[in-house]
Amino acid sequence: xxxxxxxxxxxxxxxxxxxxxxxxxxxxxxxxxxxxxxxxxxxxxxxxxxxxxxxxxxxxxxxxxxxxxxxxxxxxxxxxxxxxxxxxxxxxxxxxxxxxxxxxxxxxxxxxxxx
Amino acid sequence: xxxxxxxxxxxxxxxxxxxxxxxxxxxxxxxxxxxxxxxxxxxxxxxxxxxxxxxxxxxxxxxxxxxxxxxxxxxxxxxxxxxxxxxxxxxxxxxxxxxxxxxxxxxxxxxxxxxxxxxxxxxxxxxxxxxxxxxxxxxxxxxxxxxxxxxxxxxxxxxxxxxxxxxxxxxxxxxxxxxxxxxxxxxxxx
Numbered sequence: 256x257x258x259x260x261x262x263x264x265x266x267x268x269x270x271x272x273x274x275x276x277x278x279x280x281x282x283x284x285x286x287x288x289x290x291x292x293x294x295x296x297x298x299x300x301x302x303x304x305x306x307x308x309x310x311x312x313x314x315x316x317x318x319x320x321x322x323x324x325x326x327x328x329x330x331x332x333x334x335x336x337x338x339x340x341x342x343x344x345x346x347x348x349x350x351x352x353x354x355x356x357x358x359x360x361x362x363x364x365x366x367x368x369x370x
Numbered sequence: 371x372x373x374x375x376x377x378x379x380x381x382x383x384x385x386x387x388x389x390x391x392x393x394x395x396x397x398x399x400x401x402x403x404x405x406x407x408x409x410x411x412x413x414x415x416x417x418x419x420x421x422x423x424x425x426x427x428x429x430x431x432x433x434x435x436x437x438x439x440x441x442x443x444x445x446x447x448x449x450x451x452x453x454x455x456x457x458x459x460x461x462x463x464x465x466x467x468x469x470x471x472x473x474x475x476x477x478x479x480x481x482x483x484x485x486x487x488x489x490x491x492x493x494x495x496x497x498x499x500x501x502x503x504x505x506x507x508x509x510x511x512x513x514x515x516x517x518x519x520x521x522x523x524x525x526x527x528x529x530x531x532x533x534x535x536x537x538x539x540x541x542x543x544x545x546x547x548x549x550x551x552x553x554x555x556x557x558x559x560x
Contacts, residue, residue, distance in 0.1 A: 266552040270545065272494035273517045277486035278401040281414055286392045289421045296422065 373437055380428050392421050398438065398519070399445045401486070405518035406449035406510065408482035408499055412456075416448045423448070435528060442519075442529040446511055484518070501551045509544035512537055 308314060379387035399420050404413035423444055431440055481496040482503075502510060508530070515521045515529060527537045 262553055262556045265556050266549055269494040269498050269552050270548060272491040272498050273484075273487065274491075275488050276484065276495075276518060278397045278519075279404045279410075279413070279485045280397050281400040281417055285396050285414075285417065286389050289392060289418050289425075292418050292422055293425060 374433075377428065377431065377433075377437060380425070388421075388425055391424065395438065395441055396421075399441060402442060402445040402515070402519055403449045404484065405514040406446065407452055408484075408503060410485075412452060413449075416445070416452055419448050420444050439525075439528050442515070442521075443531075446515075446529065450507065450511075497552070497555070498548070501548050501555075504551065505544055505547055509540050509547065512540040513544040513548075516541060 309318070376387050376390055380391060396417060400413055400417045403416040403420070404410060407413055407416065420441070424441065431437070482499045483492055483496055484499065487495040502513060505513065511530060512526055515526045516523065521529070523534055523537045523541065527534045530537065
């Protein structure tokens with residue numbers, strides 16, 4: 256019981272330990288340091304500004320997502336273009352015997368037919 | 371020179387007005403920052419950032435609150451941002467250590483001693499600051515502004531842009547949390 260009272264007393268003593276607290280003060284010549292900081296900010300180059308903007312986590316992640324989506328879209332398009340049905344419909348190569356022979360031997364069959 | 375004139379001059383970029391503002395309010399800003407971040411170097415850094423922001427964005431101060439209220443808000447915001455950045459760095463260092471990249475030594479600072487605390491209360495105050503640091507953010511802000519900066523509940527509500535009853539509730543909960551944590555601590559060592 257006595258210990259409980261002691262603990263309560265100690266707790267209240269600790270809670271009141273900030274009574275009479277004075278304000279903390281910064282080191283002297285703060286204004287000079289602030290002025291210097293303002294000047295340094297003005298001197299930031301375009302690269303530093305761009306770099307610090309791009310390195311913000313949200314911006315970097317958003318940029319990465321855009322690049323990945325673009326890559327995915329391009330890959331998807333590429334696959335569509337290179338599928339056999341698409342190739343044949345795009346090129347419309349007549350399936351006669353000369354063209355078949357030319358395609359198998361890389362012979363420039365089409366230019367031969369032009370005047 | 372009254373506050374309104376000073377602010378108008380600062381909006382015109384007057385350096386003397388800016389120096390007067392810094393000289394007048396530096397202790398208030400520094401004390402607020404040190405109460406929240408509990409580190410003298412960080413508080414100094416934050417104080418500089420606050421006044422840089424004041425200089426750069428004074429045109430956005432419309433006068434619908436007191437200038438000191440506006441300053442407190444910037445100081446509190448910058449202090450909380452600083453704490454969050456430090457927490458992220460700590461977490462990042464911890465994750466790196468899991469992968470064996472232990473180049474950085476994680477520094478655990480000793481208990482914080484506020485320079486303005488009365489000498490015979492320093493030990494108790496250091497213990498109190500330790501548990502203030504563990505309070506939820508809003509409770510910590512309200513308690514710091516009231517107990518360390520000496521603001522009334524009404525003034526705290528203006529800084530935090532909330533109601534008086536909310537501040538009363540925050541303070542009540544903060545004190546209860548601190549009591550409980552202190553009791554557990556003293557029971558543990560008793």
